[in-house]
Amino acid sequence: MRDVVKRFPGVIANDGVNLAVRTGEIHALLGENGAGKSTLMNLLFGLYNPDEGEILINGKSVHFHNTRQAVEAGLGMVHQHFMLIPRFTVAENVILGNEGPDSILDRAAASRRVAELATSYGLNVDPDAKVGDLPVSMRQRVEILRALYQGSRILILDEPTALLTPQEVDDLYVILRRLRVDGGTIIFITHKLREVANVSDRVTVIRRGKTIGTRVTSETTSQELAELMVGREVLLRVDRPPATPGETILDGEDLRCTGAHHQETLNVASIQLRRGEILGVCGVEGNGQSELVEVLSGLRKPDSGTLTIKGQDVLGENATGFRQAGVSYIPEDRHGRGLVLDFPLWENALLGNTERPEFTKRGWIRSGWIRELTSSLMARFDVRAPSASTPARSLSGGNQQKLIIARELQRDPDILLAIQPTRGLDVGAIEFVHRSLVETRDSGKAVLLLSFDLDEIMDLSDRIVVLSEGRIVGEFKGSTADRAQLGLLMGGRPSEPAMAAA
Amino acid sequence: MAGITRLNARMNRRRVIAASGGTVLGAAIFGNLSVGSAQESDVTVTMVTDTAGVGDQNFNDLAVLGGDRAAEELGVTFNILESQTQADYSPNLAQGGETSDLTIAVGALLGDAVAEVAPQFPDKFFALLDGVVEQDNVYSVVFREHEGAYLGGVLSALVSQSGILGVVGGIRVPPVARYEVGFVAGARTINPDIEVLISYADSFEDPALGQELTLAQLNNGADVVLPIAGRTGVGSFDAVNEQGEGFWIMAGDTDQSHLAPGRQLAAIRKGVDVAFFDAAQAVVDGNFPGGTVDDLGLVEGGMDIYAFDATVDQSMLDTVAAYKQAIIDGVIVPPADDDALAAFVPTPLDGAATPAASPAATPAS
């Protein structure tokens, strides 16, 4: 692809991108969310037409007007979201669109052909299984099979690991290497540095719609790639000065919740947040985390216990009361909770702030002031969006998260609850979030960090508690925490080898 | 005029059925009609329907029948303006006032609108069927439905095996109430123990509900049902059809035997079409009775009853005819409202047929 340019109204998605992929290599396309990777691939695949530049395949300039032409030229694409019909079998899905000239479908023959193809590439899929019954990793293989069945020699994989477990990711790598051995070319779109290192032969980095550079994977480092990707020096590990914990600001005792079936979902004997300290809460998902967070943010009233903030009893207050008591809350669910996706950014900045006199005056919204505030927050927190009137929906996940953090920190809270604040974010955004948390701590506020990523907890926390089956089963100083030990406690059965979460 | 032409065809066909299948009871039927020969006229007559509209198999269609006849026999131009909502009454009447010599409003619910629009067109004529508006250019016609309904009640009680009758009403507006009350009075005259089940749909436009109410009555023992419910009544015909043998329908306003062939006992005829035609004729003849109110009953031929089924034998016909004469002669005064019904003393005529349901029944040959 040479000097490809694609413009959308108001934005240039690809601005002179150059990408050269050699036959028989795994080529990683690395970039942050919103860098233009998917647009580029859609151009290649004929979904869009480039405004400028040209695309050459095997030295020949091509102009695809639709995906069919792209397929005929030997391209195949595996989307992030699979385009399969759940009620059809694997074989039926694979041959869909390639049923052959006969009006009568020979299922047995189709199934046989698909089985042969699967075996020859080590894809190990039962052609007669219903797609709807298959796990995600198998569905992905069906997608790959379909591309191969269509005769693809160049396979494009869009974020193929997003939905896979680590073990499945390893299996995928094996398959991709096998395809490469057979002369296939693979373009692997990702924003994860680790994957680049693990699977690719070469890597092209794009940033803000521009090609930044191409490297041979074995000759570069994660640090270099991260900096190319983000455009500045990146700290893959946050620099964290030692904490100076101050007074206890939140004190919860004997907090209990019961679930719908009268089972105990939370039973926390004692939890404290202190100024100037990050408390990490780790555990396997579904062990009382959401209950704890909802209790601490005022969304749920515990069945028993006491909870004071700055010495004031806050149980009985709703979310607004907790906010007024100084609690800010970065929710784990950006779309369902933290934002109203169809609202513009400035209206999202108002969420949770409707009772504050700067934002509203006698029931009227001070929209002018909020817009200005939003613009300044966007500048300060590097929220990339055309304007404060852009709907939140059209922002990338990282930018959405930055907006939430900006809003929550703008309240100048005493307590910040950060729940999985980096889930689904790319390197640059993760660094930003981590830095924000540490800065918040250093300005004398209490931070609670809940994450299922043990590395994140260990990197950032001054104190770590382990939550298992609703109880706090262990507490460590951040510096003394031992990964294996945490893992054991998280598993809830210290006698057996514990499963490390995530 | 394609829509209306098709309608004409349908109407004419129905009239043929009525003429051939109906047994005319009594002597003076619509005697005040002058049968005009086909002629040309530059008179334009516009009919404004209520919200039930054309095709209700009932009141509106009956008026259309009169309009068609006026077009045929008097050569007037006949237009129909349908109203979808109450809000359409006024503009439709105004449209009629602007474009025609006579605008006929069909139904009491148009009364307000007639009172509002008629003064805006002082040199045009308006007629209101089933309601009264006292204005110089408005001719109002109301009917003594209870007289016809009384005869319907007499006949139904004679035919009923179970001694239980049904009335399915639309909304209990006064004309409907008169039907109900007259029917009950007539039935009681024949059989003092007769039970009349009465249900209201509170709508003139809900055939499904009409069917349901009727079925409920039939299931509770009624074997003759009188629907007085506009389009809702179509459901009553369906219900009786469904039940088949042994169940009868007494049609109100007009013959609707095509809706339930062989199941329509008789039709209580309301002379809406006649009144319509008469009003048109008066305009053609230049003697429009503006400012007057006509109250039409059996004696004026504004109401009548036609039997349609062989189940009704000669003795029953004779009995009905005798009661008809008694009403015309003023010997019997059928009640017109609930209070009158409460005070009504049934006085059976001597020598009349006895009800089938009565144990002492001796069916006359």
Added chain:
Amino acid sequence: MTIRPGSAFVNAVGSVVAVLVALLIGAVVIVISGQDPWEAYRSLAEGALGSRRGRAETLVYAAPLILGGLAFAVAARAGMFNVGIEGQLVIGGFAAALVGATDWGLPSAIHIPLAVLVAAIAGGVWGFIPGVLKAATGAHEVITTIMLNYLAFRLIIYSIQRRSDWLPVDDSVQGTERVLDTARLPIVLDATRLHAGVAIAFVAAFTIWFVLFHTTFGYKVRTVGLSEGAARYGGIRWGMTIAIAMALAGALAGLAGAGESLGLHGRHSAVPPGLGFTAIAVGLVGRNHPIGVIFSGLLFGLLSAGALTMQAEADVSRDIVLVLQGLVILAVAAFEAMNRLPWFRGLGTPKTPSGGDRASDTGMAPEIESRPAPPAI
């Protein structure tokens, strides 16, 4: 202006295109039924717009539809599907007429506002009930509002038939007695039916626009409607908000009823006018935006007003207007559905300025589906 799906601009264009498509299909229907579509539409337009009286009629028909459409829109903004507009409207109209027909010797300056206020309260209560039921018990508003429609119809018929002893009702016309002159909304244009209630509709639309988009309450309503989770997170009381929004919706419908009773008919009649159901369509076509509702209300009003001339002059059945209204709704719904289709979004309205690399993160619709045809193997 950024062109993107869901923006007011795209919605407006979508509705206009949908209406044009509906008129086109309607023309085909008219041809099939044997009439001249050009003549039909010409007489429709002439009837609705060609004369002073016609324009007044358009406004008269539009007024209850605009208010009813607002009643739908306000509820919809709070995430509630208000099917109960008809009931709220008739109960409001009935209440207004009862007040209007009662002779307390009040001057117009008091009698009119009182009757209008009572209508808004009656309609408001009728809307509030399903709102509270949903908030307190989770009872689905579609069920409860339909039930309340019937309850309103029956209550009115019962009152008219059985309560003439103490209510000003008249069972011979199946309605209330005539509203006294002191309570009649004045005619604002001579020799037409254009009454002051029409102004209420427009004032209400602009007021609702302001409330929805410039007040804290409106913000809460919209947040609740779009995301219950976000509302909870933001400390907005969901139950309270939907209950008040429904009460507001009911009050708007009640005002529509007041306009009909006090302005147009001069009494309330027991026959349900059906306006409340057309109002749902008005709300949908107006995309639940108060200003959009004005335009769609005017469109539907225009169709109703012009239909009378159309059936008189072009001899096209008035029912064709119902067909047209149905087609408009279908076309708007189809356009809405199309808006969600990826190829359509990609065509005119690229989904995001910078392209969401991760649909799961941006919440965007899945990537474009491609089902390439077979190459030879």
